[in-house]
Amino acid sequence: MDDKPHRAESAWPIVSVKDHEAPSVFRPEALLREARRQRQLPLVAVPEICMLDPDGDVVRHLKRTGAGRIHEGWACYHTELLAFDLDGIGEIGIVGCAVGAPFAVLVAEQLFASGCRLLVSVTSAGQITPIGPTPYFVLIDRALRDEGTSYHYLPGSTFAEAPDTSLLAHVEQAGRALPGITLHRGATWTTDAPYRETEAAIARARDLGTLAVEMEAAALYAFGATSGRPVVCFAHVTNAMAQTEGDFEKGEADGAKATLAVVAAAARGWSATSTAS
DSSP, rough: OOOOSSSSSSTTTTTTTOOOTOOSSSSHHHEEEHHHHHHHHOOOOOOOOOEEEETOOHHHHHHTOOOOOOOTTTOOOSOOOEEEETTTEEEEEEOOOSSSSHHHHHHHHHHHHHTEEEEEEEEEEESSSOOOOSSSEEEEEEEEEESGGGGSSSSSOOEEEOOOOOHHHHHHHHTTTTTOOOOOOOOEEEOOOGGGGOHHHHHHHHHHEEEEESHHHHHHHHHHHHHHOOEEEEEEEEESTTTTTOOOOOOGGGHHHHHHHHHHHHHHHHHHHHHHH
């Protein structure tokens, strides 16, 4: 009996033998085309500015207040897209509960294929390096690659860097001007396994200079770097990994109002970058 299919292949590990320049056979445009056909959806572009809300707090706030409306042309099989109006910015699209690197990048690919021009991700995060009382936001400028998705987009490295430093600088300037919101800039640790945040892993991440742990940024930045798409990631540091009772407090409306203020700052920073160029 040939046991070849059952033997581990030394060439298969995720960090090796990948042609990162080769185009994918399966494209988001193809999936969206078939989803529209099957579900009889109109071809309607998504808003130019979209956001990912992995915790779903903003989506629940929009539904509670009646501010969100279902986008009739969103053809994703796995999610719904709400559209809403953000003061001073205009229409925003939002996808909730896309948790983790694979899901976040799948949705990001489809959003940009559907008309998105700026994607902002705001995810809750655990504090790794204490820099003040929670909650606060970290504008992520690089993310430790402790997940799998980014390696399909970029060769191996310790960190995935934010691909557009000019955009990040403008977003930081706009974010630091927000009243009542504390914004830091720095590195995070992107993990695929939040319940394997061992003492040794936390210590290593802290030694590498990370401020918080989250689940999406490294992959989103790797996607942004290879696609040329503008992606901005924030960590909303809300907890110290539940080491004390009363952790995970996010603020008013479960942090939704502060999160929307940060998204608005990112949109203003993006507009400033476009004007400067």
